[in-house]
Amino acid sequence: MTPDPGSVMRHRKRRHIDVCLTEPVDYQTLTTGFERYRLPYNALTQTDLDAVDLSTEFLGSRLSAPVLIGAMTGGAELSGIINRNLAAAAQQLGVGMMLGSQRVMIDDAVAAASFDVRGVAPDVLLVGNIGMAQLQTSPASVLAKVLDRVGANALAVHANPLQEAMQHNGDTDFSGSMARLREVAGSIGYPVMLKEVGHGIGAAAAAQLADCPVAAIDVAGAGGTSWARIEQFVRYGEVRYPELAEWGIPTAQALTEVKALLPDVPLVASGGIRTGMDAAKALAMGAEVVAIARPLLAPAVESAAAVADWLQGFIEELLVCLHGCGAGNLKALRKHGVTPA
Numbered sequence: 001m002t003p004d005p006g007s008v009m010r011h012r013k014r015r016h017i018d019v020c021l022t023e024p025v026d027y028q029t030l031t032t033g034f035e036r037y038r039l040p041y042n043a044l045t046q047t048d049l050d051a052v053d054l055s056t057e058f059l060g061s062r063l064s065a066p067v068l069i070g071a072m073t074g075g076a077e078l079s080g081i082i083n084r085n086l087a088a089a090a091q092q093l094g095v096g097m098m099l100g101s102q103r104v105m106i107d108d109a110v111a112a113a114s115f116d117v118r119g120v121a122p123d124v125l126l127v128g129n130i131g132m133a134q135l136q137t138s139p140a141s142v143l144a145k146v147l148d149r150v151g152a153n154a155l156a157v158h159a160n161p162l163q164e165a166m167q168h169n170g171d172t173d174f175s176g177s178m179a180r181l182r183e184v185a186g187s188i189g190y191p192v193m194l195k196e197v198g199h200g201i202g203a204a205a206a207a208q209l210a211d212c213p214v215a216a217i218d219v220a221g222a223g224g225t226s227w228a229r230i231e232q233f234v235r236y237g238e239v240r241y242p243e244l245a246e247w248g249i250p251t252a253q254a255l256t257e258v259k260a261l262l263p264d265v266p267l268v269a270s271g272g273i274r275t276g277m278d279a280a281k282a283l284a285m286g287a288e289v290v291a292i293a294r295p296l297l298a299p300a301v302e303s304a305a306a307v308a309d310w311l312q313g314f315i316e317e318l319l320v321c322l323h324g325c326g327a328g329n330l331k332a333l334r335k336h337g338v339t340p341a
Contacts, residue, residue: 009104010111012234013075017082019233020297025225027245032223032272033252034281037338042326052322053329054315058266058289059154059191059215061125064094065315066283066330069307070270070293071129071156071195073114074100078301080114086296087117087124088304093311096125098156098291102146103134118151120304127193128152132159133171135180140188147190154191156218157181162199162247166231178208185213196220197227198271200249203257209265216266218291219255222248224272225294252285259286276317283330284338 019025054065069086073079079100090097097117104111117126128147130138135157147155159177164170185192194201194209195218202219209217229245232238239245249257251271258267269282270291279290292314299306327333 009108010075013073013079013104015234016230017073017076017078019230020294023233025230027223027226029246030222030248030250032221033250034278036341037252037281038341039280039284039321040325040336040339045323045326047323047326047328049319049323052319054319056330059125061153063096063125066289067315068096068098068268068289068291069296070291071098072100072293072297074102075104075111075114082300083114083117084120085300085304085307087121089307089311090124091121092308098127099129101129101131103131105146106138106142112149115150126152127154127156129156129158131171132157132177132181133164133174135177135184140184144188154193155188156193156195158195158197160197160227163197163227163231166228168235182212191215193218198222198225199247200254201258202249202254203261206258206261209262216268217258218268218270219251219258221251221254221271223250255282255285255287276314276321279318280321281338284333284336286334
């Protein structure tokens with residue numbers, strides 16, 4: 001009997017969660033590069049910590065802090081629990097959230113429930129998600145319906161050729177995908193953000209985006225979670241190709257390169273953002289917001305309160321970073337910039 005495609009997809013999504021919770025899926029040798037920079041410290045700061053303002057606008061929504069919960073999962077039963085806990089925490093703290101890949105929703109109506117978070121997060125910036133490879137086969141009208149179904153405010157399109165190459169029966173034909181991205185970004189009626197999944201968008205990719213009407217770019221650099229590593233654990237039970245698992249553009253380098261080539265495009269810094277200091281450096285280097293994913297996975301399995309607790313600590317550290325360098329808000333932080341370590 002031929003396996004049900006939806007069932008196969010749900011099983012793979014659950015395997016992704018299990019591997020991320022139990023295996024060493026971070027880069028082992030490649031770092032984000034943020035350790036090469038310092039946030040300037042000012043002993044004579046004139047700021048009031050209680051008055052430091054982290055609020056910002058991103059993709060048409062107001063955020064209490066420049067933070068997105070990064071794309072993680074969807075499709076499996078556990079995915080629904082995770083997504084609802086993440087969304088409830090985002091609602092409590094006034095931050096945004098990216099959904100995991102909604103491809104499974106197109107192929108499997110049963111999976112749609114795992115992305116249904118508006119009941120616990122009616123006000124958050126909610127970013128839908130589809131793979132760049134799927135743009136080839138899914139009309140803009142179908143993608144719009146998927147976004148409508150979950151009440152999304154925007155669409156993230158993830159470019160992940162290395163991940164797909166490592167995945168069993170992955171989508172490996174990306175030919176013509178840039179033309180399709182331009183078409184969808186200009187016609188779908190939602191802001192479209194291009195993102196990687198943790199191997200980085202750098203100068204070469206940014207140069208191809210000069211005439212593409214994307215509303216934002218998530219550089220999603222290397223140094224945090226390696227999806228080439230995850231997919232090898234899922235496929236083989238081991239890392240069979242360690243060099244591929246360590247391949248990518250470090251997050252700090254990706255952020256610098258894309259900012260230099262596309263200075264007017266809002267950027268998200270993700271990929272190994274683990275502390276408020278990481279976030280402060282990324283924001284000082286020109287990111288509009290930062291995104292965090294895997295550190296929130298285990299808390300999201302536990303409860304919304306556990307997610308909110310982790311994020312509150314992260315945001316508190318970010319506040320102290322602004323205070324300690326003499327920046328009362330994000331605009332002032334960017335003026336301070338960073339210095340070489």
